[in-house]
Amino acid sequence: MKLAVIGTGYVGLVSGVCFSDIGNDVTCVDKMSQKIEMLQQGEVPIYEPELKELIKKNAEAGRLRFTTDLTSAVGNADIVILAVGTPSMPSGEANLSYIMEAAKEVALAMNGHKIIMTKSTVPVGTNEKIGSLIRGNTAYPVSVASVPEFLREGSAVRDTMNPDRIVIGSDCEDARQALAELHKTLTDNILFTDVRSAEMIKYASNAFLATKISFINEIANICEKVGADVTQVAVGMGHDNRIGSSFLKAGIGYGGSCFPKDTEALIQIAGHVDYEFKLLKSVVEVNRDQRFNVIRKLESILDTLNGKTIAIWGLAFKPETDDVRDAPAFEIITSLLQRGASVKAYDPIATSNFMQKLNSPRIEYCDSAEEAALRADALCVLTEWKEFQKISPATIQSWLKSPNLIDGRNMYKEEEVANTGLIYYSVGRPNMNKGVREKTPQLLF
Known part of the structure; x- marks a missing residue:
């Protein structure tokens, strides 16, 4: 099938690349010319395992293209996939301005019947508004469907190619059949619903x-x-x-x-x-509140954070991604700075993204885990990168000025910590806490 994917963020880029890899003709569209130029040169604006290799493979095969020309992409497509961002507004509501703008541009570019497949996460009732907007700006027939994505950053390619299920929300039989055909090589577990139910799912x-x-x-x-x-x-x-x-x-x-x-x-x-x-x-x-347990444990161990140097391992919100959006590290580091501490931070992939959002003379961004931990008063592990799991607690102790380790992701096992002199805190494992001033567990009888 011929597809136009509007938006090259996580959802749009991964979806477009994966659809090309299963044999479809895909054109990915974005207004950001710099991003499109990167993609045309084989560079990827996000870190996602396997994605760069798939882009190279399918671009060379002639199945995958990147452009800023929405009109041409829509004109050549049978199915138009809306995958633009719907970020939160201060109220918590989804900002629909970008997707509505994209829908109008699609309408003006139509040269015949199109199936509009919305993969952006949108509030219930949005696809009906999209349909009305498009029909009000074109003389051509259109079928609208909600097909939500369930990919996880860090395993987005694998999740797209091996989905648990595909949800197709549409009242148009032609859209249901075409979208089922599009997805059938990925899974036979296809669920048909009405549009509003798909949005709610x-x-x-x-x-x-x-x-x-x-x-x-x-x-x-x-x-x-x-x-x-x-x-x-x-x-x-x-x-x-x-x-x-x-x-x-x-x-x-x-x-x-x-x-x-x-x-x-x-x-x-x-x-x-x-x-x-x-x-x-x-x-x-x-x-x-959960992320502030790190601060509470640090204060329990160190009495005060003022003048202390705290090492941070992990800035991305999860491993295998450079995404730092709403990462716990933001609030934890901000809280440390407010309490007078200095921070030495390291992440294998996400440091540059994090630096763009949070910078301070009291934050030192380091080039290695060892550099961050060296001579620090405590180390906090905030992201469970495999690189960190390979470093033994004994090695960590040798790097630190004071042997304080806050394991916010429960990475280390009891036997690894037992023979060290670390003052150790993990999450929900009191039998492993060493040197932390805790109340004696209550006898529940």
Whole structure:
């Protein structure tokens, strides 16, 4: 099939590249000429495993092109994929100005019947507005469908090529058939719904996953007080098929571009129909507070942070990505600076992106994990990069000025820490905490 993908962010670029890799003719469109020039030269504006190689392969095969010429791309396409950003506004609502602008431009470029496939995450009812806008600006027939994406940064290519399911929300039979044909090589688990249900599925899925993360972090906080181990608790819970093992890893909370944005947007969607989503509001509150456990533990160990040097390993919100949007490191480092500390920070990939958003004379961005940890009063691990997992706690202790390690991602095992002199804190594993002034677990009888 001939596809035009409008927007070359995470969703648009990965989707376009993967659709070309399964044999479709794809033109990716973006207004940012600098980004398009990069892509035309084989450079990738985001870090995502496997993506660069696939771009090279399919561009050389003639199946994949990049352009700023929306009119030409739409004119040559059977299916137009809307994948532009819908960022949060200060209120938490999704900003739909970009997608509506793109929809109007698509309408003006149409030269015949088109299927519009929306992959951008949009509030319920948006696709109906998109359809009305396009029909009001073209004489040609159009079919609109909502096909939400469920990819994860760091494994976006793998998730796109091996989806759990494809959701196609449309009332147009021609759109359903064409989009089912487009996706059939990826999976036979295709779910057809009405448009509004498809839009809601995306928000509901992300909100539920965010809820699981906040739930296990609350359990971790209780485990620390009663002497249980959250990693063992999570394993026991995960064996229950009704619960499942995914997203039950305790830590310092979720971040990134999706969960924070989508939970806030769903709270706003509920509010617009006079419904208070109390559960989801609590999920957001728990997540915001969880990252400050790092600060609380540092203060417990060091008494004061004023004048201390704190090493930070990990600036991206998760490993295998350079995305720093709503990364816990922002609030943690900002809080450290407010308390008078200096920071030495390192990330294998995301440092340059982080520097653009947060800079201070008291932040030293380092070129290696060792450089960041060397002579620091404490080390905080905020992102579970494999590079950090390969460094033993004994080595970490030898680098630090004072042997204080805050493991915000539960990377290290008990036997690795046991024979060191580290003052160690992890999340929800009180049996592993060494040297941290904790209250004795209560006897619950």
